[in-house]
Amino acid sequence: MQVIVLGSAAGGGVPQWNCRCPVCRLAWSKDPRVEPRTQSSIAVSPDGSAWVLLNASPDLRAQITATPALQPRVDGRDSPIRAVVLTNGDVDHIAGLLSLREQQPFELYGTADTLALIGENQVFEVVARQMVPREPVAFGAAFSPAPGLHMEFFTVPGKVPLWREDAALVIGEESGSTVGVTVTCGGKRLVYVPGCAAVTDALRQRIGGADLLFFDGTLYRDDEMIEAGVGTKTGARMGHLSMSGADGTLALLADLPVTRRVFIHINNTNPALVDGSDERRAVEAAGWAVARDGMEFIL
Numbered sequence: 001m002q003v004i005v006l007g008s009a010a011g012g013g014v015p016q017w018n019c020r021c022p023v024c025r026l027a028w029s030k031d032p033r034v035e036p037r038t039q040s041s042i043a044v045s046p047d048g049s050a051w052v053l054l055n056a057s058p059d060l061r062a063q064i065t066a067t068p069a070l071q072p073r074v075d076g077r078d079s080p081i082r083a084v085v086l087t088n089g090d091v092d093h094i095a096g097l098l099s100l101r102e103q104q105p106f107e108l109y110g111t112a113d114t115l116a117l118i119g120e121n122q123v124f125e126v127v128a129r130q131m132v133p134r135e136p137v138a139f140g141a142a143f144s145p146a147p148g149l150h151m152e153f154f155t156v157p158g159k160v161p162l163w164r165e166d167a168a169l170v171i172g173e174e175s176g177s178t179v180g181v182t183v184t185c186g187g188k189r190l191v192y193v194p195g196c197a198a199v200t201d202a203l204r205q206r207i208g209g210a211d212l213l214f215f216d217g218t219l220y221r222d223d224e225m226i227e228a229g230v231g232t233k234t235g236a237r238m239g240h241l242s243m244s245g246a247d248g249t250l251a252l253l254a255d256l257p258v259t260r261r262v263f264i265h266i267n268n269t270n271p272a273l274v275d276g277s278d279e280r281r282a283v284e285a286a287g288w289a290v291a292r293d294g295m296e297f298i299l
């Protein structure tokens with residue numbers, strides 16, 4: 001299995017268009033310690049020929065232009081992208097579908113909940129259903145979006161997308177609104193969890209033994225957006241675990257056997273984005289990598 005990180009940042013990217021938090025400030029000034037990052041998505045392939053995208057970020061067009069493997073190979077209209085698999089209905093995971101609208105066939109997979117959200121938004125009809133069938137997948141049902149590549153959704157504590165929040169909001173619900181994906185190919189297993197509000201025993205079982213784990217790296221500290229003066233919400237309120245602290249990801253997943261562990265969906269306020277920072281050192285000392293755009297893995 002081949003894996004390419006198309007985008008490693010959370011919503012807004014790095015730097016974010018309207019942000020001068022301490023990390024964005026370094027990125028705007030082109031400080032070499034902070035690499036710019038686009039919004040999170042990975043591409044996986046069984047053979048380097050057919051590719052499947054896990055989520056479609058608003059930066060997808062730029063990600064394709066930066067990634068030769070995803071570009072057309074034969075004259076006329078062509079794309080090696082066979083399918084897009086959605087883990088939720090957040091803007092940073094679905095808006096890129098609108099960039100895939102030019103009458104190109106591929107398949108769109110998601111839970112019934114996520115596909116219903118897309119179905120309610122007429123703008124997504126530009127991705128014509130005759131060309132792009134929408135395939136709802138139930139939990140525990142294996143699906144194969146490209147020959148040799150097997151996937152399965154599993155529930156992850158989360159919430160409905162920000163744009164669907166209402167008075168009835170439940171944070172940490174396990175429903176079809178936020179899922180993780182297991183990808184297996186040639187006996188290797190990748191687990192993709194770009195958003196997660198809590199670590200449950202079931203989640204630990206899903207992750208344990210993975211050859212490669214991508215996990216929610218939104219914030220380093222739960223209150224860092226408030227501290228940076230760029231927001232009023234904690235990570236917990238946004239449905240994201242933080243890296244640090246007794247109930248952070250580093251601690252909660254420390255004992256799990258995973259060959260490689262990589263944080264993805266990293267918010268621009270996260271100081272672990274800064275090469276050489278104390279936070280980066282702490283993350284790496286715990287055995288984690290901080291994803292960069294263009295990172296490649298072969299399993």
Ligand code: MLT
Pocket residue numbers: 010011090091092161162163195238239
């Ligand atoms: C999130 O990851 O919490 C969402 O992408 C937030 C948003 O939609 O802006």
Ligand code: MN
Pocket residue numbers: 010011090092265
């Ligand atoms: Mn997000």
Ligand code: ZN
Pocket residue numbers: 016019020021022023024025230268269
């Ligand atoms: Zn920022």
